[in-house]
Structures are given as structure tokens and as C-alpha cells.
Amino acid sequence: MGIDIHNLNLLAHGKDLGVSYERTIAIGRQALFIEDFELEQHRQLRRLPALSAAPASGPRYFEPLMKEWLAAGVADSVDASPYENAPLIHDMNLPWPAVSEARGRYDAVLDFGCLEHVFNFPTAWRNCVDLCKVGGHVFHSLPANNLSGHGFYQFSPELFFNLYQPKNGFELRGLWFAMKADRLHWWKVANPMDVKRRVNLCNSHEVYMMVLAKKLREPGELPAPQQSDYAQDEWLKAPASGPARTSGGSRKALVQQLVKLGLIDSVRAMRERLRVIRQSGLSLPAADYERVDVHQLIGAKG
Known part of the structure; x- marks a missing residue:
């Protein structure tokens, strides 16, 4: 669990969108998995001050970065054990205690590489939502493709397009794929509910999915989601994958x-x-995927 250059860029993009990090909590205490040259390049791109000196040995954790570059006043974390000195201890397989002061307390909840390791994903996801205050934001960065064996799960964009809907109390502010082999670009993913067909991916690179969602209200109890092409009656009138193909003689x-x-x-x-x-290249197929130049997206303006 940690922050790599894609996650750092996502946090920067969130800040540009007006996300507050005043009270931030990470699911798992986040270490930095960013090369020094990447940190320096990001610092110059964003016109940021130099970070506090890193410890001489051991992992570099996320708290100085959150406080010095993203104006966090509080940078908490929760883990299932105290081995990385997270201030909050809780097994995310279990519902967050109803009487906990942490519920609804945080402006930003960071799930950077955690929920794929939690067997009871629906409960773990709901814990993230319950920690977030109304008006706050939830971030995810999770395996999407070619990472079988990394955790219990790889995730489909369909899941988060379905979960983060206004009717459930959320605004989905962005969903992108990022390839480990290409730190300069993201791919904006088309919503299956908009294009009226499944949005699939088959390629030869490790792909992470990044999600940014705003909590608009307390969602209450939510029904189990249904995949969009099964949930929309009008879609059932035609094949889910597109126009029917006729097999020529x-x-x-x-x-x-x-x-x-x-x-x-x-x-x-x-x-x-x-x-x-x-499919071995670094491009994803249009029109389901739209390439984003990350440095252009997050570069300092003016």
C-alpha cells in the first residue's frame, strides 16, 4: 500500500478540482513509492516547496507530503495491525463501529492499493464511504488488468460507475486507467451506461484504475448493484456488445x-x-478510452 507517481498526480488533480485534504485518512499507512527524480519533477511542475528531508533509513511515509504539498492539517491512517504505526486499528472486513468518532470526520479518504487485499470488499468499501464527511471525497487506486495474484481481486470500472451514482448519494468526478509502464498518461474510461455497451480491456500491461468520487449525502442502506446492461430494460432489446453480426456464407x-x-x-x-x-502497445482503443496528458492536466497554471 502506498503512493506512486500516478497516485500523487491524482491527488494534485483533486486539489485543482477543489478537493480539501484538511482532514485526510489513508486505508493502510501509505509509504511513498516514488523515485527522487519523479518527486523533483512533480515539485517543479506544480511549483512546490522542497519537502522535509527524508529519513536516512526505512520507508518514507505520506504524512509530510500531505501536509507540505496538499495543505493537510491531519493525515491519519487505519490498518488491521499496528506494525506500521497507523494511529487507528481496524479490520476493514468488519463494519466501522457505529459509535466511532472517525465516522464522517474526513475530507479525503485514500484507498491506494488496499481494498483488493480485503476479502469482504462491500464492507470495506462502505467503511471508506462512512469515514468520509458529506462534501468530502473518496479516492481509489486499484488493480484493473494483468495483476492477477497481487491481491484477492482485480476491479472493473463498471463497479465504480455503478456505485458512485447520484441516486446513491455520490458524484463520480473521474475514472481513469493508468499503466505502470507509462507514467506520463492516463486513459479516461467511457461509462458503459452512457455508451450502452460493455467497455472491455484486453492488453499486455499492468493497469491500475483510479477513481475520484464526491460524497453528496449520507447514502443510507444501498441495494446490491446490478451490472448496467442487465439493469436497464431498454438495453435488453439489443445485444449488450453492439450491433448483431451476421455470419456471411x-x-x-x-x-x-x-x-x-x-x-x-x-x-x-x-x-x-x-x-x-x-495489444502489446501502450495505447488503449478509442472510443472507449481517451488519452490524457498528465503533465498538461496538472501543470501549474499562469
Whole structure:
């Protein structure tokens, strides 16, 4: 659990959008996983003062960065054990105690690489929401693709587009993919409920999903979400993945001929190899994904 350069840029973008970090809590005490040159580049880009000197040994934690660069007055954290000296101890598999003073106390709740490690995700997510005050913001940075084995889960944007809706008491202010191999760009993800089809991803790079949501009111009890193409009656009138495809006679004849010749498996294997090569780059397919130049997005204005 920690803050890498993408998470730092997300925090900076949040500040530009008016997010308050006055009272911030991290799910897990966040260490900094940012190279010195990246910190310096970010500092110059944002025209920030130099950070306090890092400790000579051991991990660098997030509190100085939050206070000196993002104007946090309080930078708390919660963990299941005291091994990293988090001030609050709680197992996120369990509901947050109703009498806790921490409920509804924080302007910003940071889930940077935590909830994928918590088996009871619905409870852990609700804990994040309950810690946030009305008008505050919840941040997520979670595995989305090619990170199988990192935690219990990888997450689909569909989940957070569904959870963070006005009818549930939230405003979704942004949802992006970020690739570990490309620190200069994000990819804005299309909402399946807007494009009326599933937004899928198959590529060859580690992909993280970053989410920023504002809490508009206390949500109360929420029904279990339904995937959008199952929940919208009008969508059921047409295939969820787009216009129906008609199988042409010539294609069918070609497939049958390849089967007779014993070549169909070889052709399918070649098609799969070509698909992998085509998807090994750092671009994601339009129009479901829109590339964002991060330095242009967060650079100091004026």
C-alpha cells in the first residue's frame, strides 16, 4: 500500500478540482513509492516547496507530503495491525463501529492499493464511504488488468460507475486507467451506461484504475448493484456488445474448408498471436478510452 507517481498526480488533480485534504485518512499507512527524480519533477511542475528531508533509513511515509504539498492539517491512517504505526486499528472486513468518532470526520479518504487485499470488499468499501464527511471525497487506486495474484481481486470500472451514482448519494468526478509502464498518461474510461455497451480491456500491461468520487449525502442502506446492461430494460432489446453480426456464407464456407484440411486450430492460434502483438502497445482503443496528458492536466497554471 502506498503512493506512486500516478497516485500523487491524482491527488494534485483533486486539489485543482477543489478537493480539501484538511482532514485526510489513508486505508493502510501509505509509504511513498516514488523515485527522487519523479518527486523533483512533480515539485517543479506544480511549483512546490522542497519537502522535509527524508529519513536516512526505512520507508518514507505520506504524512509530510500531505501536509507540505496538499495543505493537510491531519493525515491519519487505519490498518488491521499496528506494525506500521497507523494511529487507528481496524479490520476493514468488519463494519466501522457505529459509535466511532472517525465516522464522517474526513475530507479525503485514500484507498491506494488496499481494498483488493480485503476479502469482504462491500464492507470495506462502505467503511471508506462512512469515514468520509458529506462534501468530502473518496479516492481509489486499484488493480484493473494483468495483476492477477497481487491481491484477492482485480476491479472493473463498471463497479465504480455503478456505485458512485447520484441516486446513491455520490458524484463520480473521474475514472481513469493508468499503466505502470507509462507514467506520463492516463486513459479516461467511457461509462458503459452512457455508451450502452460493455467497455472491455484486453492488453499486455499492468493497469491500475483510479477513481475520484464526491460524497453528496449520507447514502443510507444501498441495494446490491446490478451490472448496467442487465439493469436497464431498454438495453435488453439489443445485444449488450453492439450491433448483431451476421455470419456471411463465404466466411462459413472458409471455416468449413479449414476444418476439412485440419488447419483451423493453426489459424486460430495465429490469430491469437497477432491479437497479442496488436495489444502489446501502450495505447488503449478509442472510443472507449481517451488519452490524457498528465503533465498538461496538472501543470501549474499562469
